[in-house]
Amino acid sequence: MIDEVQIAVNAGYASGVEIGDVLDVLRETNIPDPDAPNESLGTAFVRKGSMRIESVEEKFAIARVLQQSKGLLAPAEPMFTIVSSESAEGRGRVFIEAGDPVDIQIDS
Template identity: 35%
Template sequence: MVELSARVAAVLDEFRIAIAAGEDEGVEVGDRVDLWRVVDIRDPETKEHLGRTRLEKLRLEIEDVQDRFSVARVYSPAFNFTNVMFSSRPEKSIKTRGAPRGDVEVEIGEEATIYLDGVDDASEDPADSEESGRGAAGR
Protein backbone atom coordinates (compact mmCIF):
# COMPACT_ATOMS: atom_id res chain seq x y z
CA MET A 1 0.00 0.00 0.00
CA VAL A 2 1.31 3.43 -0.96
CA GLU A 3 0.41 6.73 0.75
CA LEU A 4 -0.38 9.61 -1.60
CA SER A 5 -0.50 13.16 -0.25
CA ALA A 6 -3.26 15.28 -1.83
CA ARG A 7 -5.47 18.29 -1.07
CA VAL A 8 -9.20 18.83 -0.63
CA ALA A 9 -10.40 20.54 -3.83
CA ALA A 10 -14.05 21.10 -2.88
CA VAL A 11 -16.68 20.27 -0.28
CA LEU A 12 -19.52 18.77 -2.35
CA ASP A 13 -22.12 18.11 0.34
CA GLU A 14 -22.30 17.04 3.97
CA PHE A 15 -20.87 13.59 3.19
CA ARG A 16 -18.59 14.08 0.14
CA ILE A 17 -15.47 15.98 -0.83
CA ALA A 18 -13.49 16.25 -4.06
CA ILE A 19 -9.77 15.54 -3.79
CA ALA A 20 -7.16 16.90 -6.22
CA ALA A 21 -5.81 13.46 -7.16
CA GLY A 22 -7.33 10.96 -9.53
CA GLU A 23 -6.70 8.10 -11.90
CA ASP A 24 -3.54 9.79 -13.21
CA GLU A 25 -2.00 9.33 -9.73
CA GLY A 26 -3.26 5.75 -9.29
CA VAL A 27 -6.37 6.47 -7.19
CA GLU A 28 -9.07 3.77 -7.40
CA VAL A 29 -12.62 3.35 -6.10
CA GLY A 30 -12.46 1.93 -2.58
CA ASP A 31 -9.13 3.55 -1.60
CA ARG A 32 -9.12 4.92 1.95
CA VAL A 33 -8.65 8.65 2.63
CA ASP A 34 -7.74 10.28 5.94
CA LEU A 35 -8.01 13.95 6.84
CA TRP A 36 -5.79 15.12 9.69
CA ARG A 37 -5.87 17.50 12.61
CA VAL A 38 -2.37 18.78 13.43
CA VAL A 39 -1.68 19.34 17.13
CA ASP A 40 1.27 21.34 18.43
CA ILE A 41 2.83 19.79 21.53
CA ARG A 42 4.34 22.14 24.13
CA ASP A 43 6.15 21.54 27.39
CA PRO A 44 3.61 22.41 30.11
CA GLU A 45 6.19 24.22 32.26
CA THR A 46 8.51 25.97 29.80
CA LYS A 47 5.97 26.31 26.95
CA GLU A 48 8.77 25.19 24.62
CA HIS A 49 7.49 23.77 21.33
CA LEU A 50 8.30 20.04 21.40
CA GLY A 51 6.89 19.12 18.02
CA ARG A 52 3.69 18.24 16.19
CA THR A 53 1.55 15.18 15.79
CA ARG A 54 -1.25 14.33 13.37
CA LEU A 55 -4.54 12.90 14.58
CA GLU A 56 -7.09 11.40 12.22
CA LYS A 57 -10.13 13.66 12.18
CA LEU A 58 -12.11 12.03 9.38
CA ARG A 59 -11.92 8.81 7.38
CA LEU A 60 -13.42 8.65 3.91
CA GLU A 61 -13.56 6.18 1.02
CA ILE A 62 -13.12 6.95 -2.68
CA GLU A 63 -16.42 6.40 -4.51
CA ASP A 64 -15.71 8.02 -7.91
CA VAL A 65 -12.46 8.59 -9.81
CA GLN A 66 -11.82 10.97 -12.71
CA ASP A 67 -8.48 11.57 -14.45
CA ARG A 68 -7.37 14.47 -12.22
CA PHE A 69 -9.67 14.34 -9.19
CA SER A 70 -11.69 11.91 -7.14
CA VAL A 71 -14.74 12.03 -4.90
CA ALA A 72 -14.61 10.58 -1.40
CA ARG A 73 -17.52 9.85 0.94
CA VAL A 74 -17.41 9.80 4.72
CA TYR A 75 -16.60 6.24 5.72
CA SER A 76 -19.35 4.34 7.47
CA PRO A 77 -18.93 0.70 8.49
CA ALA A 78 -21.34 -1.38 6.39
CA PHE A 79 -22.53 -3.53 9.27
CA ASN A 80 -22.98 -0.89 11.96
CA PHE A 81 -26.23 -1.97 13.65
CA THR A 82 -27.48 1.60 14.04
CA ASN A 83 -26.89 2.39 10.34
CA VAL A 84 -28.57 -0.81 9.19
CA MET A 85 -31.64 -0.48 11.43
CA PHE A 86 -32.29 3.25 11.36
CA SER A 87 -30.38 4.98 8.58
CA SER A 88 -27.70 4.58 5.93
CA ARG A 89 -26.20 7.97 6.88
CA PRO A 90 -22.61 7.99 8.17
CA GLU A 91 -22.06 8.85 11.83
CA LYS A 92 -20.12 12.03 10.92
CA SER A 93 -20.81 14.72 8.36
CA ILE A 94 -18.77 17.52 6.78
CA LYS A 95 -19.21 21.22 7.51
CA THR A 96 -17.20 24.11 6.11
CA ARG A 97 -17.34 26.60 9.03
CA GLY A 98 -18.48 26.46 12.64
CA ALA A 99 -19.04 22.72 12.72
CA PRO A 100 -21.62 21.65 15.32
CA ARG A 101 -20.74 18.81 17.66
CA GLY A 102 -20.48 15.51 15.74
CA ASP A 103 -19.63 17.24 12.48
CA VAL A 104 -16.12 17.77 11.15
CA GLU A 105 -14.92 21.06 9.70
CA VAL A 106 -13.17 20.60 6.35
CA GLU A 107 -11.38 23.39 4.48
CA ILE A 108 -10.52 23.58 0.78
CA GLY A 109 -6.77 23.05 0.44
CA GLU A 110 -6.59 20.86 3.53
CA GLU A 111 -4.13 17.96 3.45
CA ALA A 112 -5.47 14.48 2.79
CA THR A 113 -3.70 11.13 2.68
CA ILE A 114 -4.94 8.56 0.17
CA TYR A 115 -3.95 4.95 0.77
CA LEU A 116 -3.60 3.39 -2.68
CA ASP A 117 -4.62 -0.25 -2.25
CA GLY A 118 -3.88 -1.22 -5.84
CA VAL A 119 -0.28 0.04 -5.84
CA ASP A 120 2.65 -1.90 -4.40
CA ASP A 121 5.16 -0.03 -2.25
CA ALA A 122 8.06 1.17 -4.46
CA SER A 123 10.52 -0.11 -1.85
CA GLU A 124 9.56 -3.71 -2.62
CA ASP A 125 12.15 -5.52 -4.72
CA PRO A 126 10.50 -6.76 -7.97
CA ALA A 127 12.70 -9.87 -7.86
CA ASP A 128 11.15 -10.84 -4.51
CA SER A 129 7.66 -10.55 -5.99
CA GLU A 130 8.52 -12.73 -8.98
CA GLU A 131 10.13 -15.41 -6.80
CA SER A 132 7.10 -15.58 -4.50
CA GLY A 133 4.73 -15.90 -7.48
CA ARG A 134 3.27 -12.42 -6.97
CA GLY A 135 5.02 -10.81 -9.92
CA ALA A 136 3.17 -9.52 -12.97
CA ALA A 137 2.87 -13.01 -14.44
CA GLY A 138 1.54 -14.44 -11.19
CA ARG A 139 -1.30 -11.92 -10.76
Protein backbone atom coordinates in the same frame (compact mmCIF):
# COMPACT_ATOMS: atom_id res chain seq x y z
CA MET B 1 -16.71 20.42 -0.33
CA ILE B 2 -19.52 19.13 -2.53
CA ASP B 3 -22.11 18.62 0.20
CA GLU B 4 -22.26 17.55 3.83
CA VAL B 5 -20.95 14.04 3.12
CA GLN B 6 -18.76 14.44 0.00
CA ILE B 7 -15.56 16.26 -0.96
CA ALA B 8 -13.44 16.52 -4.08
CA VAL B 9 -9.78 15.57 -3.73
CA ASN B 10 -7.09 16.87 -6.08
CA ALA B 11 -5.65 13.42 -6.80
CA GLY B 12 -7.07 11.04 -9.39
CA TYR B 13 -6.19 7.92 -11.34
CA ALA B 14 -3.05 9.64 -12.66
CA SER B 15 -1.86 9.59 -9.03
CA GLY B 16 -2.86 5.96 -8.45
CA VAL B 17 -6.17 6.66 -6.68
CA GLU B 18 -8.86 4.00 -7.21
CA ILE B 19 -12.50 3.56 -6.27
CA GLY B 20 -12.68 2.07 -2.78
CA ASP B 21 -9.45 3.64 -1.49
CA VAL B 22 -9.83 5.15 1.98
CA LEU B 23 -8.61 8.63 2.83
CA ASP B 24 -8.09 10.16 6.23
CA VAL B 25 -8.60 13.91 6.56
CA LEU B 26 -6.03 15.22 9.02
CA ARG B 27 -5.66 18.18 11.36
CA GLU B 28 -2.19 19.52 12.13
CA THR B 29 -1.86 19.94 15.89
CA ASN B 30 0.93 21.62 17.82
CA ILE B 31 2.29 19.58 20.75
CA PRO B 32 3.38 22.01 23.49
CA ASP B 33 6.38 21.17 25.65
CA PRO B 34 5.09 20.78 29.24
CA ASP B 35 8.58 21.47 30.62
CA ALA B 36 9.28 24.63 28.63
CA PRO B 37 6.56 27.26 28.37
CA ASN B 38 6.16 28.77 24.90
CA GLU B 39 8.14 25.87 23.39
CA SER B 40 6.84 23.18 21.08
CA LEU B 41 7.78 19.52 20.87
CA GLY B 42 6.62 19.60 17.25
CA THR B 43 3.46 18.90 15.33
CA ALA B 44 1.33 15.82 14.92
CA PHE B 45 -1.35 15.00 12.40
CA VAL B 46 -4.58 13.87 14.04
CA ARG B 47 -7.36 12.19 12.04
CA LYS B 48 -10.51 14.28 11.70
CA GLY B 49 -12.38 11.54 9.88
CA SER B 50 -12.21 8.88 7.19
CA MET B 51 -13.79 8.82 3.75
CA ARG B 52 -13.98 6.32 0.89
CA ILE B 53 -13.24 7.19 -2.75
CA GLU B 54 -16.40 6.59 -4.79
CA SER B 55 -15.49 8.04 -8.20
CA VAL B 56 -12.18 8.83 -9.88
CA GLU B 57 -11.20 11.04 -12.80
CA GLU B 58 -7.71 11.69 -14.17
CA LYS B 59 -6.84 14.57 -11.82
CA PHE B 60 -9.45 14.39 -9.05
CA ALA B 61 -11.62 12.02 -7.08
CA ILE B 62 -14.85 12.25 -5.09
CA ALA B 63 -14.80 10.87 -1.55
CA ARG B 64 -17.79 10.16 0.70
CA VAL B 65 -17.90 9.99 4.49
CA LEU B 66 -17.72 6.38 5.66
CA GLN B 67 -20.98 4.90 6.88
CA GLN B 68 -21.70 3.27 10.22
CA SER B 69 -24.38 0.66 10.68
CA LYS B 70 -26.86 0.99 13.53
CA GLY B 71 -27.97 -2.63 13.31
CA LEU B 72 -29.29 -5.14 10.83
CA LEU B 73 -32.57 -3.42 10.08
CA ALA B 74 -31.51 0.21 10.50
CA PRO B 75 -30.06 2.12 7.53
CA ALA B 76 -26.38 3.03 7.59
CA GLU B 77 -25.64 6.64 8.51
CA PRO B 78 -22.57 8.84 7.93
CA MET B 79 -20.00 8.68 10.74
CA PHE B 80 -19.89 12.49 10.60
CA THR B 81 -21.16 15.32 8.44
CA ILE B 82 -19.06 18.08 6.91
CA VAL B 83 -19.84 21.66 7.89
CA SER B 84 -18.83 24.86 6.11
CA SER B 85 -17.47 26.80 9.07
CA GLU B 86 -15.24 26.00 12.00
CA SER B 87 -17.79 27.50 14.40
CA ALA B 88 -20.32 24.84 13.31
CA GLU B 89 -17.92 22.00 14.17
CA GLY B 90 -18.98 19.86 17.12
CA ARG B 91 -20.39 16.49 18.04
CA GLY B 92 -20.75 14.51 14.81
CA ARG B 93 -19.84 17.54 12.66
CA VAL B 94 -16.38 18.15 11.20
CA PHE B 95 -15.06 21.29 9.49
CA ILE B 96 -13.06 20.32 6.41
CA GLU B 97 -11.50 23.02 4.27
CA ALA B 98 -9.37 23.24 1.15
CA GLY B 99 -5.76 22.62 2.06
CA ASP B 100 -6.41 20.19 4.90
CA PRO B 101 -3.82 17.41 4.66
CA VAL B 102 -5.09 13.98 3.66
CA ASP B 103 -3.61 10.49 3.70
CA ILE B 104 -4.97 8.27 0.94
CA GLN B 105 -4.52 4.56 1.60
CA ILE B 106 -3.92 3.31 -1.93
CA ASP B 107 -4.15 -0.43 -2.45
CA SER B 108 -1.07 -1.76 -4.24
